[in-house]
Amino acid sequence: MDLIISFGTALVALLICLQVTVLLLWVERKGSALIQDRVGANRANLFGGLLPFNLGIVNTMIADPLKLLTKEDIIPAGADRFLHWLAPWVAVFPLFLTFAVVPFGDVLVIGEREINLQAVGLSGGILFVLAMLSLGVYGVIVGGWASNSRYAFLGGVRGSAQMISYEIAMGLALVSVALTYGTLDLQHIARAQGQLMWGVVPAWGIFYQPVAFVLLFIAGIAESKRAPFDLPEAESELVAGFQTEYSGSKMSMFMMSDFIEVAIVAALTTTLFFGGWQVPFLYRDGFHFPGGLTVAIPSLVVTLLQIVSFLVKLFVFCWIQILIRWSLPRLRYDQLMAFGWKTLLPVGLANVVASAVLLLLLEGWTGT
Amino acid sequence: MNPYAALLINAALCALVATVLLFLSRILGRRHASKVKYEVFETGNPPIGSLRGTRFPVKFYLTAILFIIFDIEVVFMYPWAVAYRQLGWFGLAEMGAFMAVLAVGFAYIWRVGALEWN
Numbered sequence: 001m002d003l004i005i006s007f008g009t010a011l012v013a014l015l016i017c018l019q020v021t022v023l024l025l026w027v028e029r030k031g032s033a034l035i036q037d038r039v040g041a042n043r044a045n046l047f048g049g050l051l052p053f054n055l056g057i058v059n060t061m062i063a064d065p066l067k068l069l070t071k072e073d074i075i076p077a078g079a080d081r082f083l084h085w086l087a088p089w090v091a092v093f094p095l096f097l098t099f100a101v102v103p104f105g106d107v108l109v110i111g112e113r114e115i116n117l118q119a120v121g122l123s124g125g126i127l128f129v130l131a132m133l134s135l136g137v138y139g140v141i142v143g144g145w146a147s148n149s150r151y152a153f154l155g156g157v158r159g160s161a162q163m164i165s166y167e168i169a170m171g172l173a174l175v176s177v178a179l180t181y182g183t184l185d186l187q188h189i190a191r192a193q194g195q196l197m198w199g200v201v202p203a204w205g206i207f208y209q210p211v212a213f214v215l216l217f218i219a220g221i222a223e224s225k226r227a228p229f230d231l232p233e234a235e236s237e238l239v240a241g242f243q244t245e246y247s248g249s250k251m252s253m254f255m256m257s258d259f260i261e262v263a264i265v266a267a268l269t270t271t272l273f274f275g276g277w278q279v280p281f282l283y284r285d286g287f288h289f290p291g292g293l294t295v296a297i298p299s300l301v302v303t304l305l306q307i308v309s310f311l312v313k314l315f316v317f318c319w320i321q322i323l324i325r326w327s328l329p330r331l332r333y334d335q336l337m338a339f340g341w342k343t344l345l346p347v348g349l350a351n352v353v354a355s356a357v358l359l360l361l362l363e364g365w366t367g368t
Numbered sequence: 369m370n371p372y373a374a375l376l377i378n379a380a381l382c383a384l385v386a387t388v389l390l391f392l393s394r395i396l397g398r399r400h401a402s403k404v405k406y407e408v409f410e411t412g413n414p415p416i417g418s419l420r421g422t423r424f425p426v427k428f429y430l431t432a433i434l435f436i437i438f439d440i441e442v443v444f445m446y447p448w449a450v451a452y453r454q455l456g457w458f459g460l461a462e463m464g465a466f467m468a469v470l471a472v473g474f475a476y477i478w479r480v481g482a483l484e485w486n
Contacts, residue, residue, distance in 0.1 A: 002369040003377075010378045014385065072400070073393040089386050096382035100375065120374045127446060153422065161428050164435040171442035178449035248393030253386070334485040337431070341483045345438065345474070349467065352445065356452065356460050363453075 013119040017099040021259040026060040035326045071248040083146035088253035091139025094132035095260040101125040102267045103187040105277050105307045109299045118187045125186035126174050137163045147245035165340035166222040172348030173215035176355045177272050180208045190276030200290050202280040205273035211351045213273045220265030228328040266317035277310040
């Protein structure tokens, strides 16, 4: 029985990951269109024009992936065949696995059984996420090398150098979060944010670690090589960077890794800084508002509300990343590296020290 | 249930999905060999030499080494952060000393110019 439940939560986590990725494709296209004052994809229609409206979503979510998946799979001459096959797999597998430790709800109560809505309840959740993101770097490097192309190789090496530079900043932001909550388990951190500060304000992580939030968000965007940090895949310079020699489903896997990382950064931010699945004032038996008003709600509805809240927050942060991508100009590579090493790293270190000192001075104020 | 067993189940599921995705093009796509298709993209020019003898620019190696150093520092900070409340001021002083040593190192590499990227 435990096995089935575990498999069920694993499936749900993976499904959330895949669905968010596919949806993000469409949100990115439509969103970028709206930002750039155009309409975006809207040429597909259903049933051969029977319905009076056009649906870009069919284009982006169904037609585009199908087209990519049915393209011919080309491996360039002289390329290392095994590595060429391995690179997209290594790029995508750790990112799928990261979603296993993200809690998408509190507990699901069925009969007497309480199912923790987190696929893997690792006590070292944050460390696991960091490890998986580090593994993702291999996909970039191996992809660039395996293509037997100078451009791809250069793109891959530059991309990986960028990714590892920003991983330190991310790690430092996560250290300060670990300081605040005294645990690395994501579900515990999400649960700890259900408390109220001064009886009114939900104790979300953003109030305790605003600097770490900014640090994590920026470093996360840089890690996923999205604009404004996307020089390794700069369309105008290196064609597609390390992805140049890939076609068909392997190319789609690299593209997916981009969007999965967007979702991961968004998931991390909501879980660590915005309460994850927490709805303000909602507890396992219903709402308890500060004025004294209590609304009893059946536990299944509570769980549903919490899952919806998680997904909404996830999408808010995905949208913010899309907004940032289409608003800011690209950073030049040396600006990028300078920003990671000379700005984010010192800020991260300073934040850890300051948080540690403040924590000891205000002992008992931030308790878990 | 042991969380690591759950992790194994998750890993197996993710590996399966990734593998299926990987081979989807092979299964669904066409396979017509043509000499031009397998040429590497170099905007029309014939590819220059093999990648095997390409030299790896050393500044990437430097970045990787620096990353190792600072990442190990961050890794040491994690158990300290989790056990922080039991360690108190003494723990802070210890970690402060550790970070101070590394901060001096960081200041050195900054000054020497190892963080410059020309």
